[in-house]
Each structure stands twice: as structure tokens, then as C-alpha cells.
Amino acid sequence: GAVVSQHPSRVICKSGTSVKIECRSLDFQATTMFWYRQFPKQSLMLMATSNEGSKATYEQGVEKDKFLINHASLTLSTLTVTSAHPEDSSFYICSARWGGRGYEQFFGPGTRLTVL
Amino acid sequence: AQSVTQLGSHVSVSEGALVLLRCNYSSSVPPYLFWYVQYPNQGLQLLLKYTSAATLVKGINGFEAEFKKSETSFHLTKPSAHMSDAAEYFCAVSDYDYKLSFGAGTTVTVRA
Numbered sequence: 157g158a159v160v161s162q163h164p165s166r167v168i169c170k171s172g173t174s175v176k177i178e179c180r181s182l183d184f185q186a187t188t189m190f191w192y193r194q195f196p197k198q199s200l201m202l203m204a205t206s207n208e209g210s211k212a213t214y215e216q217g218v219e220k221d222k223f224l225i226n227h228a229s230l231t232l233s234t235l236t237v238t239s240a241h242p243e244d245s246s247f248y249i250c251s252a253r254w255g256g257r258g259y260e261q262f263f264g265p266g267t268r269l270t271v272l
Numbered sequence: 273a274q275s276v277t278q279l280g281s282h283v284s285v286s287e288g289a290l291v292l293l294r295c296n297y298s299s300s301v302p303p304y305l306f307w308y309v310q311y312p313n314q315g316l317q318l319l320l321k322y323t324s325a326a327t328l329v330k331g332i333n334g335f336e337a338e339f340k341k342s343e344t345s346f347h348l349t350k351p352s353a354h355m356s357d358a359a360e361y362f363c364a365v366s367d368y369d370y371k372l373s374f375g376a377g378t379t380v381t382v383r384a
């Protein structure tokens with residue numbers, strides 16, 4: 157149980173285009189979803205927190221107009237990287253939690269974004 | 273805000289030897305602590321978690337960790353390393369807002 161999927165697993169795009177990444181909780185309704193980015197050989201950095209039906213809360217230094225987050229349902233959150241540039245190339249990981257499991261988060265497999 | 277320090281960015285052990293990964297946290301309130309493992313190009317898998325119950329926590333794959341409040345530590349151990357334990361390990365602490373703060377990570381390599 158508590159499986160989180162991400163799609164796509166890998167994406168390559170040209171500079172200036174927008175990319176959408178989906179995060180789904182497959183067998184539970186997620187109270188909250190989180191988006192992280194991870195640079196090579198580094199730790200995970202929280203980008204934003206999203207709750208279903210409300211605006212995402214972004215961490216300091218994360219451009220909300222560049223990284224658009226939509227949490228349309230209790231099982232789906234999307235991250236759109238708008239006007240992507242090479243410096244946005246990274247590994248993006250989502251996680252989800254639900255009230256019945258307290259503080260534990262369940263992580264998706266990640267999406268490797270490469271911007272040319 | 274919570275923070276986590278992982279001592280040692282890289283640990284190399286022989287197969288069958290003890291694995292010890294160190295984690296210290298700073299917290300002004302009782303913490304919720306986690307150890308995750310990450311294999312290349314994959315997400316994170318929970319190894320174990322401390323949520324104010326027993327101070328010695330047993331997890332998957334033979335790992336365990338001991339919460340020591342006096343030392344603000346939550347070190348991860350495994351008595352006998354296996355080749356499949358080669359991975360990146362992250363210690364994390366959660367605040368009451370459910371956000372996770374991660375340590376820098378420790379890369380474990382296992383020598384045959």
C-alpha cells in the first residue's frame with residue numbers, strides 16, 4: 157500500500173518550453189503532497205507543499221511563477237516547469253502523506269528533467 | 273526550524289561488516305525522525321522511523337536506529353553489510369507542519 161507514481165520518469169526538452177510532471181497517489185487519498193528537487197550528488201530540497209483545492213506554499217527562493225503546482229484532487233498533483241532553462245535540469249521527486257500515517261511521507265520514483 | 277547533520281558523506285564497508293551511519297538533529301520540540309534509502313535514479317524508500325515510541329527502532333532489511341535524546345542523535349546501524357546495501361542514505365526530521373528536512377546524505381559502498 158501507499159504507492160506514489162510519477163510521470164514521466166524522464167523528459168528532455170528544449171530551452172524555453174514548459175514541462176508538466178504528474179504525481180499520483182495510487183491507493184490512498186493524499187492530504188498533502190510535496191515537491192522536491194535534487195541535484196546530482198546532493199540532498200533533497202523542498203520546493204513546495206500543496207494541499208488539495210488550495211494554493212501551494214513555496215519555500216523561500218523558489219519562484220512560484222516558474223514552478224506552477226496544481227493539486228486538483230486528493231490523488232493528483234502536477235508540477236509545471238515554465239520556460240525551462242538548462243539550470244532547471246534536475247531530478248524532481250514528489251511525495252504524499254495522508255492523515256492515517258502521521259508524519260510519514262511516501263515518495264514517488266522521481267522525474268529526470270534535462271533541458272537542452 | 274529543524275535541521276539534520278549526517279557525519280561522513282561516504283562510508284565504505286566490507287561485506288559482512290557493521291554499517292554505522294551517523295545522524296544528529298537539532299530540534300526544539302520532540303522530533304519525528306526518519307531514515308531513507310535511495311538507489312540511483314530512484315525515489316526514496318523508508319527504512320525506519322522514530323515517532324516517540326520505543327527509542328530503538330527496527331526497520332527493513334536488517335537496519336535499526338537508536339534515538340538518543342541526550343545526544344540528539346539517531347544513528348543507523350546494520351550488523352552485517354550486504355552488497356545490496358550499496359546506496360545513498362538520508363536522515364530526515366519532520367516538523368509539526370509535516371515538512372521534512374534532509375541531511376546531506378551518506379553514500380555507502382560495500383566491498384566484496
